[in-house]
Amino acid sequence: MALLKYESQVRPPIVEGSKTYHQVTEDICRPVETKPSKLWWIGFIISVFLLLFGIVSVTKEVMYGTGQWNLNRTIGWGWDITNFVWWVGIGHAGTLISAILLLFRQGWRTGVNRAAEAMTIFAVMCAGQFPIWHMGRVWNAFFTLPYPNTRGPLWVNFNSPLLWDVFAISTYFTVSLLFWYSGLLPDMATLRDRAKLKWRKMFYGLAAFGWTGSTKHWQRHEALSLVLAGLSTPLVLSVHTIVSFDFATSVIPGWHTTIFPPYFVAGAIFSGFAMVQTLLLVTRKVLGLEEYITLEHIEVMNKVIVLTGSIVGIAYLTELFMAWYSGVKYEWYAFEQNRVSLASPYGWSYWLMMGCNVISPQIFWFRKMRRNILVTFFMSIIVNIGMWFERFVIIVTSLYRDYLPSSWSPYYTPTIWEIGFYMGTFGLFFTCYFLFSKYFPVIAIAEIKHILKKSGDVYKEKMEPVEKESVEHFAHEHTHH
Numbered sequence: 001m002a003l004l005k006y007e008s009q010v011r012p013p014i015v016e017g018s019k020t021y022h023q024v025t026e027d028i029c030r031p032v033e034t035k036p037s038k039l040w041w042i043g044f045i046i047s048v049f050l051l052l053f054g055i056v057s058v059t060k061e062v063m064y065g066t067g068q069w070n071l072n073r074t075i076g077w078g079w080d081i082t083n084f085v086w087w088v089g090i091g092h093a094g095t096l097i098s099a100i101l102l103l104f105r106q107g108w109r110t111g112v113n114r115a116a117e118a119m120t121i122f123a124v125m126c127a128g129q130f131p132i133w134h135m136g137r138v139w140n141a142f143f144t145l146p147y148p149n150t151r152g153p154l155w156v157n158f159n160s161p162l163l164w165d166v167f168a169i170s171t172y173f174t175v176s177l178l179f180w181y182s183g184l185l186p187d188m189a190t191l192r193d194r195a196k197l198k199w200r201k202m203f204y205g206l207a208a209f210g211w212t213g214s215t216k217h218w219q220r221h222e223a224l225s226l227v228l229a230g231l232s233t234p235l236v237l238s239v240h241t242i243v244s245f246d247f248a249t250s251v252i253p254g255w256h257t258t259i260f261p262p263y264f265v266a267g268a269i270f271s272g273f274a275m276v277q278t279l280l281l282v283t284r285k286v287l288g289l290e291e292y293i294t295l296e297h298i299e300v301m302n303k304v305i306v307l308t309g310s311i312v313g314i315a316y317l318t319e320l321f322m323a324w325y326s327g328v329k330y331e332w333y334a335f336e337q338n339r340v341s342l343a344s345p346y347g348w349s350y351w352l353m354m355g356c357n358v359i360s361p362q363i364f365w366f367r368k369m370r371r372n373i374l375v376t377f378f379m380s381i382i383v384n385i386g387m388w389f390e391r392f393v394i395i396v397t398s399l400y401r402d403y404l405p406s407s408w409s410p411y412y413t414p415t416i417w418e419i420g421f422y423m424g425t426f427g428l429f430f431t432c433y434f435l436f437s438k439y440f441p442v443i444a445i446a447e448i449k450h451i452l453k454k455s456g457d458v459y460k461e462k463m464e465p466v467e468k469e470s471v472e473h474f475a476h477e478h479t480h481h
Helices: 002-006 021-033 038-064 079-090 092-103 107-111 113-134 138-144 161-194 198-207 215-248 260-286 295-325 329-340 347-365 373-399 416-439 445-455 457-480
Strands: none
Touching: 021 161, 021 416, 021 445, 038 113, 038 416, 079 092, 079 113, 079 215, 079 260, 079 373, 079 416, 092 107, 092 113, 092 161, 092 215, 092 260, 107 113, 107 295, 107 445, 113 138, 113 161, 113 260, 113 416, 161 198, 161 215, 161 445, 215 260, 260 295, 260 347, 260 373, 260 416, 295 329, 295 347, 295 373, 329 347, 329 373, 347 373
8 A cells, every 4th residue: 555655646757758767867968968959059149149239238338327228217217127027037936946846845846947947047147137237337336235334324225125135136046056056966976977078077077076976965965955945935935025125115106015025926936937938848849858848847837827827817906906995096097097098108018918917828727728838838938028018017107107297208118228238138048048958967867866766657657557456455455344
């Protein structure tokens, strides 16, 4: 009967094909050890061009100020803070998949956690730049750091949520980086031992930190993973909560609402999982890893997307209801006239957000759709477009018309340099991701081996007859008694 408790036969195998431990190592190390494909080079070159365009755009902004970004006295936050919140949101799924699912002992995370963690780190690197460049006078950035100084009363304002952001995001980045890197150690040692070229042996040897695979090393590795997972779990919830305080602690109509923290967190997980889908569907195809990133993984992640999408939908409706129910005419005006009304200059963006984030994910209630790769890829992009528009709607539609009609802003459109900066962060993100997929194993070899015996295709087939026999024996015993 121990077998019955060991692993449920209901869930399909997480590793397909008749894999042995050696084959797992061969399959996952192959993309790292062979020359990159033509597709990889095309993607990498496009990313580098985007990154260069971004560098030019930022240089232009630093030289001539934030006026290059079409910001005016009404709309002081435009695309830059929209993009900041969007990138922070994308960086959420990686740590959620790694930390929370590790603590809940979810076997399916093993195929996707490495790539998701890397995505988190690259997304936070992109996000962290926006507030820095938004300062305009970047060379004065050290004024925001809380260190003892001789500037008299000039001190950091600890009441400002923008400062809380600095602490939250830097802590999140540090813990995520440690989590990702500590997981890489055993695989680095595998690549070091397999390396034929001298530079590879040196590079992976240094990166593996002298890992030998001894029992002591594995025990410490396991303990460290659990400690970091325990630290990351509250961070997943706190980081986007603090980002939402940038808005929720203000008194601007459309912003000061108590539902922001939970709804920002749900939205972050929603957009993060969509980005994981986008990356992994391409990665599994380009690197030929379909047997490790299976339809089962894709379906489970789509279930998370439909759940978080529905939570976000409820949050939108709650926000709308509270604006009406509060009886504050300015609050209701921000929603009725600036967002919901199609006659308003930005009405289209509100309804685009609703369509992408609330209505379209409902397609995943159907199993056939959850397991359709083309639908999933298309939907993952739609969700991220919708989540970008959510941040745009919150920022721009709340700012462009304030209490005085004389200061109403005309229609806000970003400049080429503002768009260029955004494109540049995509360049940075994908350049890092392409390099990661070439020089590091995209899937955690050690973790796949760990679940192979209970979730591998062959092992499940072997277990089924034994399990059937156990059930029949159990039933026979009971009827006999």
